[in-house]
Amino acid sequence: MPIAEITGNRPGIEGIGSSVTRRVGSEGAVGWSLVSPAVAILLLMTVAPTIYLLQSSFFSFTLLNPELKRFVGLQNFVQVVLDPTIRQDILVTLLFVILAVGIELLVGLILAVALAPRSFGNTIGSTILLLPFAVTPVVSALIWRQLLNPNYGWIDYYLQRLGIIGRPIEWLSSAPTAWAAIVGLDVWQWTPFVALILMAGLQGIPREPQEAAAVDGANSWQTFWHVTLPQLRPFIALAVLLRLVEAFKTFGTVQILTGGGPGRSTELINLTLYRVGLQDFQIGAAAALGILFLILLSMIVSQLLKVLGRNTELLQ
Numbered sequence: 001m002p003i004a005e006i007t008g009n010r011p012g013i014e015g016i017g018s019s020v021t022r023r024v025g026s027e028g029a030v031g032w033s034l035v036s037p038a039v040a041i042l043l044l045m046t047v048a049p050t051i052y053l054l055q056s057s058f059f060s061f062t063l064l065n066p067e068l069k070r071f072v073g074l075q076n077f078v079q080v081v082l083d084p085t086i087r088q089d090i091l092v093t094l095l096f097v098i099l100a101v102g103i104e105l106l107v108g109l110i111l112a113v114a115l116a117p118r119s120f121g122n123t124i125g126s127t128i129l130l131l132p133f134a135v136t137p138v139v140s141a142l143i144w145r146q147l148l149n150p151n152y153g154w155i156d157y158y159l160q161r162l163g164i165i166g167r168p169i170e171w172l173s174s175a176p177t178a179w180a181a182i183v184g185l186d187v188w189q190w191t192p193f194v195a196l197i198l199m200a201g202l203q204g205i206p207r208e209p210q211e212a213a214a215v216d217g218a219n220s221w222q223t224f225w226h227v228t229l230p231q232l233r234p235f236i237a238l239a240v241l242l243r244l245v246e247a248f249k250t251f252g253t254v255q256i257l258t259g260g261g262p263g264r265s266t267e268l269i270n271l272t273l274y275r276v277g278l279q280d281f282q283i284g285a286a287a288a289l290g291i292l293f294l295i296l297l298s299m300i301v302s303q304l305l306k307v308l309g310r311n312t313e314l315l316q
Contacts, residue, residue: 056287063281076288085264086272086289090296093269097247099179100186104243105236107187108194113224115195116202126199133192141256144185148172175265178258182266185253190246194239201235202228237308244304248297269293 057076061069080086111129115122132140147153150168159165171177205228213223251270254260260267260275273293277286 053287053290056283057291058284060284063278063283066283072284076284077292079285080289080292086269088264089267089269089272090293092265092267093248096183096186096250096266096268097244099183100190100247101240101243103183103187104191104194105240107191108239109198109236111191111195112198112202116199118203126196129192129195131192132189133196135189137189137253138256140185140189141253144181144188145172145257148181172258173262175262178262178266182254182257185257186247186250189253190243194243197235197239197242198232201232205231234308237304241301241304241308245297245301248293248300 058071058073059069060072060076115126115129135143147155148171150156150170153168155171156165156168160168169177171181209227209231210223213227218226249270250268251274254266254268255271255274258266260271269289273286273289276282276289
């Protein structure tokens, strides 16, 4: 049989390609039809409030008299930028985030290294470690407020029994001890989250490079510093990224524990937003502050995403 006749009876490459294209297109349409309700709800819950927030930032009005809304342009942004108390609150927020996330990263790394080897004891330890993370932030703040009470709190009681202090400490009445309280609460609650991410990274690292380093005469510290830690950098960057976003959003725990006091020493930016918007009823100024804070957080997150991408590329 001639070759031309054989090939003529088979579907052409163009026909096969068009068939595959139609199938892929139909599957894509089905996929989009399935996720479109969720996407629509997500857009409604994020885009619409953001548009309203941006619109409100250009007007001056209060919740008491919303009908007296008037356009002021960039005046709210200028007012927020020039307000020295708001600049101080931003610095307080940055200091809180750096201290809390830094301590959580260090302690979480130590716990991850200790609990990474698979054993029954480490499984029990990991379960106990996750208990603070399972408690809601508001409940955690209420528990800590009772523990720090100078009259009947356990912390002062046991510190006195051990002879570390002579009399009860008013933990929430001075700036240094109030800072220790809010940072300590955040570290207690979020260190398990960081440790869990780093533990997953350690358990996924191949053993061959570590064994090769041991054969070459490297001790445990040298192996960890020069072999394990570089391979763990993407997980460290991921943990820092997720924790930074959550730390910048901190509100309930500090509001319940210190209320921003004493004075304004622990006034985080979210507490300022709450005060300006829902206590002073200055919706326009609060919206402008929220927009500026969103821009600042977006810049920080974008830089961390670049670092995370570079660290991931180095290991590929």
